[in-house]
Amino acid sequence: DADVTQTPRNRITKTGKRIMLECSQTKGHDRMYWYRQDPGLGLRLIYYSFDVKDINKGEISDGYSVSRQAQAKFSLSLESAIPNQTALYFCATSGGQGGMNTEAFFGQGTRLTVV
Amino acid sequence: DAKTTQPTSMDCAEGRAANLPCNHSTISGNEYVYWYRQIHSQGPQYIIHGLKNNETNEMASLIITEDRKSSTLILPHATLRDTAVYYCIARGGSNYKLTFGKGTLLTVNP
Numbered sequence: 001d002a003d004v005t006q007t008p009r010n011r012i013t014k015t016g017k018r019i020m021l022e023c024s025q026t027k028g029h030d031r032m033y034w035y036r037q038d039p040g041l042g043l044r045l046i047y048y049s050f051d052v053k054d055i056n057k058g059e060i061s062d063g064y065s066v067s068r069q070a071q072a073k074f075s076l077s078l079e080s081a082i083p084n085q086t087a088l089y090f091c092a093t094s095g096g097q098g099g100m101n102t103e104a105f106f107g108q109g110t111r112l113t114v115v
Numbered sequence: 116d117a118k119t120t121q122p123t124s125m126d127c128a129e130g131r132a133a134n135l136p137c138n139h140s141t142i143s144g145n146e147y148v149y150w151y152r153q154i155h156s157q158g159p160q161y162i163i164h165g166l167k168n169n170e171t172n173e174m175a176s177l178i179i180t181e182d183r184k185s186s187t188l189i190l191p192h193a194t195l196r197d198t199a200v201y202y203c204i205a206r207g208g209s210n211y212k213l214t215f216g217k218g219t220l221l222t223v224n225p
Binding site: 004033035037040041042043044045048058088090092094103104105106107108109111 | 149151156157158159160161164202212213214215216217218
């Protein structure tokens with residue numbers, strides 16, 4: 001099984017619909033992230049969470065919300081999807097000790113299309 | 116995090132060493148250099164990271180200049196499966212975020 005699992009892997013939805021992307025991890029990491037990638041661009045950070053009680057906005061959080069249901073689960077919601085949210089979405093986790101970081105582990109991505 | 120600069124694309128012959136440069140001239144003393152790669156829309160994969168010393172693991176070697184203003188990722192024997200976008204990231208030790216640029220598209224040719 002993958003360390004970081006995203007569901008669904010592909011989704012087509014209509015403008016105005018609410019949609020949730022889910023992420024679960026088996027790494028035991030406290031830190032989880034949601035990124036978005038558009039064609040030809042690097043990954044951009046949407047939200048990140050240091051632990052269950054700590055949620056932070058990234059550089060492009062408008063139009064998105066998140067929920068950290070447990071240490072292992074971090075979901076991303078689009079309350080009212082719009083076409084320019086069509087993108088590839090990645091969840092990631094990272095750990096660390098004493099405030100230092102280890103490498104990040106990424107899921108395989110969710111390809112979302114808003115029509 | 117310090118800004119990094121990488122070439123947009125590079126080519127390498129299969130079986131030869133691939134040397135991917137990265138400039139991070141404004142890197143601060145507590146920032147590590149991380150390398151990730153992304154193979155055709157898959158999730159990015161960690162390769163290696165270092166602070167001052169050169170590092171080697173089963174995937175690659177990382178050479179950091181003495182002044183730490185630049186580094187080179189070396190894939191010693193590139194294969195076709197190494198074709199990917201390679202990202203160089205300068206990241207503070209206590210900074211939990213990874214900031215991705217556009218990376219270098221490495222194409223390994225037969």
